Amino acid sequence: MFRTLQLEVRKKTDCVVQSIEQKGDTISIKVDGHKVFWGKLVYHTFIVEFDPLSQKGQCECYKFESAGILCCHTLAVWSYYRVDTIPSCYVIPRLSKNVIHKHTYIKSGHDVARNDESDNLFRHLCSEFYNVSQEFVSCDEEAVILRAALCDAKSKLTDYRASMCSTTVAATQNTMPI
Template structure:
């Protein structure tokens, strides 16, 4: 909550101010989402160079679980310092966990995990370590909440689109965890798409005669200048 409302609310904010600022928070987050999406679509992730500063040493092994010590070399005030961390690695599911728990809190792969993978010759990051919050396709659910910032640009079809997009996102997020579930969803969506194409085709055919009978000369058509609006 502090991260979401940061910079907009304070301890003396009244209820009326809260409602007003809540709307501003939504508008700010919507704008930031658009900017981040634009940057992510063109950006390239930088290579992590700190992996070479880590030294891995195996302490013990119990079954498929390895216990390791990873020393990370750092420069503090131009003096080399080595911080050691206890790391556990499962060789079957290829899951890595460090005692610092940075991955659990920030969901970012850091150098100690990467150098552990390199030590055991794991060339691909396991899917269990993929975090959806860092995906370029992620959409935070607060962006679906309607605010006054998008009233002017909203219309009936736009509202339909938002509702359907939210519905599709929730289904994919809740049920697509393996190939079978993804195949079922693709099959259902393909069938729905075919049904909609047939519906639109029959609708267009039925509307052709009425459009021809109601057609007016071009000279009688008029456009209201007041209705021509600039893009949002």
């Protein structure tokens, strides 16, 4: 997604703000974009509705609404109006580099930095759970007992984590200078 947005930022240089028309609180802006298609320059005009107070923009290409990526036309309008910070409504949490992913079975090239010990522990626990659940899934009563045990274990672990967090906070508060 970063590379796709990076491409839109590059394409922004091919966009030119042509005309501006005030429509109530919003401004309707015509943006001409050009690209080379089969060796010829092809021009397209898009209209971006821009609200200068909230700094929100909506382009008629609907790239953000359909793909979750800001289009070069909106970026060109923001550049024209010197908007230097992207409004938070355009930052999709699942696409952020700060998103916390849970363990998955699918490895990728981005997993190099992942703690191997944590990964091994995760896979071992999954294997154990798989073996236990496979053994007791055929009987409804046993499956109910297993599910209750899992809920109980999750509750105990949640309580343990909360107590560890409160202990850490209390220890930090005791060591802070006044």
